Amino acid sequence: MSVTAAKGFTAAGIAAGIKANGNPDLALVVNNGPRRAAAGVFTSNRVKAAPVLWSQQVLAGGELTAVVLNSGGANACTGPKGFQDTHATAEKVAEVLEIGAGEVAVASTGLIGVLLPMDKLLPGVEQAAAELSEHGGEKAAIAIKTTDTVHKTAVVTKDGWTVGGMAKGAGMLAPGLATMLVVLTTDADVAAKDLDGALRHATRLTFDRVDSDGCMSTNDTVLLLASGAAGVTPEQGEFADAVRAVCDDLARQLIGDAEGASKDIRIEVINAATEDDAVEVGRSIARNNLLKCAIHGEDPNWGRVLSAIGTTAAAFEPDRLNVAINGVWVCKNGSVGEDRDLVDMRYREVTVTADLAAGSESAVIWANDLTADYVHENSAYSS
């Protein structure tokens, strides 16, 4: 279903030859209207790939007709030639769809610092345009995979309108790993500023709270396109909830397929003085390599949770901290709590609950464990 679940959209995914192994590597998503409202959020990394710089520009007008995405090369740190290549890609899409290049967003993922093979990419755009279909959403989702083992799609259907989407990558928007690309579509008739509001609200609570390995990508892109083809303008709160639900679903799929991971770690920070405190503490726990190793080893090593909390500026007293792992309060009042042997960590999902005892705010951050497979995959990736 993916990006073509909502009415008014066609998509395609093809193998243009950008990837040496011949796997699909080029996706095209087209909004056939009647509306073309759009919004986007991008990596907060100050080193931004050429397609990110391009897409930020074209989104300034709040409208998009097409999105072209390639895997097999990030087109990041590629200098003026890289930006020319992004521009040429958008121009090619505009030419074959008979629209303006300023209506085309571009997204790329793959190795940094390598120019794209434009002699393969541009003919690929023609082929993708020829294959555009109302059933092309799955193929598009497949074509944007890099190290993903499965493609990721999600759909929420409400009373007469739909929000759907596709995602690739394993990590966060900001920071983010290995590039996260997400395209969401809806047939609801929603103005660009309301799309923007719903998308920022959703990403702040979903993709921004997924931290597989603490590394921020140069290419992260999340786009939301509205065709208005359903002829319905939902109430903004209901629309925002639907966008958030799709983002939540896709974010959870990203963590579930993170490179080399054997555990999905749900970090709940509760009783924080502020939501910002809860997020800061959650991120610090999420990025603690020693804890990530311990969870890989199914070791409920709560001392590493406390040492991670201790590096933050959040409000708490060390001797009032409580930590539960999979519901067992192994740390109470900053010291030894329930018997750690009661903790069952055999399953893929592990919940770490950090009670700051400093207020009533909370946040959930998702992370992964650190494994030898992660090391292997990322020490050999570009070789």
Next chain:
Amino acid sequence: MSVTAAKGFTAAGIAAGIKANGNPDLALVVNNGPRRAAAGVFTSNRVKAAPVLWSQQVLAGGELTAVVLNSGGANACTGPKGFQDTHATAEKVAEVLEIGAGEVAVASTGLIGVLLPMDKLLPGVEQAAAELSEHGGEKAAIAIKTTDTVHKTAVVTKDGWTVGGMAKGAGMLAPGLATMLVVLTTDADVAAKDLDGALRHATRLTFDRVDSDGCMSTNDTVLLLASGAAGVTPEQGEFADAVRAVCDDLARQLIGDAEGASKDIRIEVINAATEDDAVEVGRSIARNNLLKCAIHGEDPNWGRVLSAIGTTAAAFEPDRLNVAINGVWVCKNGSVGEDRDLVDMRYREVTVTADLAAGSESAVIWANDLTADYVHENSAYSS
């Protein structure tokens, strides 16, 4: 030589039975005077182990007669009983040496959240006191090891006076991994405030710039004790240089023996607008798991260096960044530079140079690669 290289000090290292495997686990260092000036720096983690809280208190007076250190247990997150145990340890040292407990610093390293076996530790203090010797420095250095594969000592001798020391651990002072304990001694006659100045200057430029795995310990402790036995008061600048040289040597040894590491990474940040910028960028590079994996795989993946720089608030323009790996400028002006195949990464030491092209300040941060051995060692450590 270690902590007994300087005149006026005796030391011992024994197996008290704190470690289940019977290895040495208790060290005692005594300053026999005539002076007893001392200074210390401690972890900046807000979750501090009982011995850190104790030693910070006793150092308030600027004097120390003895330091007792144990491996086999961090005595962190152990509540009021943990603090009582630290206090009882200091009282025992005071009793056998016929001094006051307020003259005794305590340092501990090992697992967090476990109470120390005081029935073994206290008799161990008596045994260590009985074995105190002017040649005990090596044994003391051996007794503080945990996952260290070798013990670490360093000595600088100047005209009539000496600075020596021992260290354990693999990481930084703040943040720090797996606890770094360092005891430095000198027979120079230096007042407590000058010891403090020299020690803070040295740690800021050495232990604070070593980042093996980005994890900050609850127990990091660096102490400097002066006996005055040489009868010489060096010029402060010369003294500070000697302290820094010993710290530099020990810090380099910590990185060289970091858990599971196969590479020592020297990260030079040059042409920064400020020293703080250089340190921030160096730390961001040092903590990038993807880059650490790439270096493990001997892959000169400069894109990961740029994406790490891009997460900082330092002054730079993305299209003016240059990166060299082992002297080959693989990234120039934010884009592809010299041929990456020219980079030879076969040796343990790898140098990453990041040129921010934004000023004239610089800093060096040391880090390690990320390996399957690191994952293995830290997923099985407490089991």
